[in-house]
Amino acid sequence: MRGKRPASWHTAVVVESRPETASARRIVLDVPTWPGNDAGSHLDVRLTAPDGYQATRSYSIASAGEGTRVVLAVDELPDGEVSPFLAHDLRAGDQLELHGPLGAFFVWRPPLDGDALRPVQLIAGGSGVVPLYAMAAAHAAAGDATEFRLLYSVRTPDDVFFRDELAGLAQGTLQLDFVYTRRTPDGWAAPAGRVTRSTLDAATVPAASRPRVYVCGPTAFVEAVASWLIEAGHAPADVRTERFGGS
Ligand SMILES: Cc1cc2nc3c(=O)[nH]c(=O)nc-3n(C[C@H](O)[C@H](O)[C@H](O)COP(=O)(O)OP(=O)(O)OC[C@H]3O[C@@H](n4cnc5c(N)ncnc54)[C@H](O)[C@@H]3O)c2cc1C
Incomplete structure (x- = not known):
C-alpha cells in the first residue's frame, strides 16, 4: 500500500513478551x-497510571506491511520512566494504548517500476x-534487487537485536557489518x-554510488x-535520520 496510512489511537493486546537481549x-x-x-515507521505508546498520570514514548516498529501483528523491541533504561515497565511488567493478554503509524519520512518502500x-x-x-x-526484512520480502547494506554499532555480540533474523538476511541480499563498542567476538580483527x-x-556504500542512507540511534551517534x-x-537530502534521544 502506497497511500498515506492515517495515524490514530488503537488498543493493542500483548501476544508475547520475550527477551531480545539481556537488557531488551x-x-x-x-x-x-x-x-x-x-518499514521504518514508529508509534507512540501511552501508559496511564491509576491516578491518571500519563507518559508517552515513541517506539520503532520492527514489523512492516499489512496485518494486525505489530512487533516492538524495547531496550530498558534502568532509570527510565516507561521502558522498565514495558520490559518487565507487560504480560501476554495485557492491553496497551498506541498511536500510529507515525513517520512518513523515515521509511523504506520497495521501488516501483521505473524508479x-x-x-x-x-x-x-x-x-x-x-x-x-x-x-532490511521488507527489502528481502519484496525480492527487490537494490543493494542493501547495514552497519550496526552494538556494545557486545550479546547485545545484537534480531540476531537470528539478521544472520538469515545476511545469507541473502543484506550485506551486514558490525562495529562492537565494548567487547568483540573471539578472533575479531578490529579492537572494540x-x-x-x-x-x-x-x-x-561510497557517496559516489549515491546511496539512500538511513541513520538511527542515540542522538549523539546519529549527529556524528x-x-x-x-x-x-553524501547529499544531505540522501541522508535520513531518526534520533532516539539520550546522549
Ligand atoms: C522515533 C523514536 C523511536 C524510538 N524507538 C525505540 C525503539 O525501537 N526501542 C527503544 O528501546 N527505544 C526507542 N526509542 C526511545 C524511547 O522513545 C524512549 O526514549 C526510551 O525507551 C527511554 O524511555 P524511558 O521513559 O524509559 O526513559 P526516560 O524516563 O525518558 O529517560 C531516562 C533517562 O534516559 C535518557 N534517555 C532517554 N532516551 C534515551 C535513549 N533512547 N538512549 C539513551 N538514553 C536515553 C534521558 O535523557 C534520561 O536521562 C525511540 C525514540 C524515538 C524518538
Missing part, C-alpha cells in the same frame, strides 16, 4: 484496528537497529571501539555519523 525485550502485539505500516535503483545504506547504533531491521569516519569509509557522511560527499 521483544514485544509482539495484536492490534485489530491497525492499518498496516511501512531509479539506488543502493541503500542503513547505519544503526544500539536499539536504533529496530526500524532498519524492518527495512566506536564508529569513526574511517569505519564509515571502509564499511558503507550524519556529519561524517556529509563530509564524505
